[in-house]
Amino acid sequence: MSTAEMCSIDLHTHTTASDGSLTPSELMALARSTGLTAIGVTDHDTLEGLDEAARAAEAEGVELVPGVEISVRYPHGRLHMLGLLLDPAAPGLLQRLELLQRNRRNRNDRMLERMQALGLEITREEVEAEAGGGQIGRPHMAMALLRKGIVGSVKEAFDRYLASGAPAHVPKDKIELTETIELIHEAGGLAILAHPLTLRLEEVGLRSEIGRMRDMGLDGMECYYSQHTAAQVHDLLRLARDLGLVVSGGSDFHGASKPDLALGAVDCGRPAPTALLHAMKERKASRA
Ligand code: AMP
Ligand code: FE
Ligand code: FE
Ligand code: ZN
Numbered sequence: 548m549s550t551a552e553m554c555s556i557d558l559h560t561h562t563t564a565s566d567g568s569l570t571p572s573e574l575m576a577l578a579r580s581t582g583l584t585a586i587g588v589t590d591h592d593t594l595e596g597l598d599e600a601a602r603a604a605e606a607e608g609v610e611l612v613p614g615v616e617i618s619v620r621y622p623h624g625r626l627h628m629l630g631l632l633l634d635p636a637a638p639g640l641l642q643r644l645e646l647l648q649r650n651r652r653n654r655n656d657r658m659l660e661r662m663q664a665l666g667l668e669i670t671r672e673e674v675e676a677e678a679g680g681g682q683i684g685r686p687h688m689a690m691a692l693l694r695k696g697i698v699g700s701v702k703e704a705f706d707r708y709l710a711s712g713a714p715a716h717v718p719k720d721k722i723e724l725t726e727t728i729e730l731i732h733e734a735g736g737l738a739i740l741a742h743p744l745t746l747r748l749e750e751v752g753l754r755s756e757i758g759r760m761r762d763m764g765l766d767g768m769e770c771y772y773s774q775h776t777a778a779q780v781h782d783l784l785r786l787a788r789d790l791g792l793v794v795s796g797g798s799d800f801h802g803a804s805k806p807d808l809a810l811g812a813v814d815c816g817r818p819a820p821t822a823l824l825h826a827m828k829e830r831k832a833s834r835a
Contacts, residue, residue: 554818557811558587558612558631559797563679564596566686568802571596575603581811585610585824587797589629592617592647593682597635616741620721624747628727632831633736640734650720655683661715667697685709686804728764737766737827739795743783754786761790766830771796771814793830794823
C-alpha cells in the first residue's frame with residue numbers, strides 16, 4: 548500500500564451550514580479532487596449540511612463521516628466536542644441543537660444592536676448575505692464589516708468589536724460537557740475532544756482533565772490537527788494511548804473564511820491515517 552492510500556482522511560471540516568464557505572456539495576467535490584477517501588463534516592452546532600453532504604459524497608465516491616462540532620461550556624480556553632459517526636436524524640440531538648440555534652439568533656440580534664449603537668453602519672441583511680443561507684456567527688459579521696470598509700481585516704473586526712471582551716461581543720449560549728457527551732452517544736456517535744490544546748492547559752492539567760472527561764464517557768481526542776506541531780502530535784498520541792482513547796485527525800477546513808487551513812492538511816500537511824477511522828468504527832460497534 549502506498550503512503551497516499553494509508554493517509555487519506557480528514558475528520559473535521561465546515562460547510563456553509565455553519566461558518567465554512569463551501570456548500571456540502573462543493574466540499575465533497577473538493578474532497579474527491581484532493582484524493583480523500585473519507586471526510587468528516589462537523590459543522591458548528593448543526594446537522595443541517597449532512598443530508599446534502601451524504602448525497603454529494605455518494606456521487607463523488609467519497610465516504611462521509613457524519614458529524615458535528617459542539618461548543619461546550621468550560622471555565623478556561625475553548626472546549627469543542629466533535630460527534631463523529633452519528634445519526635444525522637437523531638431526535639434528541641436535533642432538538643437540543645435547534646434550541647442552541649434559537650439562542651444564537653438572539654445573540655446575533657443583540658450583537659447587531661451593539662454594533663449599531665457603536666455607530667457602525669451594518670445591517671442584518673448584510674450579515675446574512677455573508678452566510679450563504681447557513682447559520683450566522685461572528686465570522687459573517689467580520690466579513691460584512693470588512694466588505695463595507697469599516698475594518699481592514701477580519702482580525703481587526705474581531706480585535707476591535709467582536710472578540711470576547713470587545714464592545715460588540717455578547718457571550719454565546721453553551722451546553723454542559725456531560726449533556727454534550729450523552730447527546731452524542733444517544734445519536735450513536737463517538738464523543739471526540741477537538742483540538743485539545745485550545746483548552747490551554749499545561750501537560751499535567753491536560754492529562755487530568757482529559758482523564759476526567761474519559762470517565763464521563765469521552766471516546767477519543769483529535770491528536771492530529773492542522774495547527775499541531777509534530778512534537779505536539781507525538782505527546783497527544785501518547786496521552787490518548789495512556790488513557791485508552793481513540794485518535795482522530797482533522798484539518799478544521801473552513802474554505803475562504805479561514806484560508807490558511809487547507810482540506811486534507813491534517814498531520815503536518817498530510818491527511819490523517821486511514822486506520823483511525825477503522826478503530827473508531829470498532830469503538831462504536833463495541834459501545835452498541
Ligand atoms: P461564533 O460561533 O459566532 O462565536 O463564532 C465563532 C467563530 O469565530 C469560530 O470559527 C472562530 O474560529 C472564529 N473566531 C473567533 N475569534 C476569532 C478571531 N480573533 N479572529 C478570527 N476568527 C475568530
Ligand atoms: Fe468555525
Ligand atoms: Fe473548533
Ligand atoms: Zn471546527
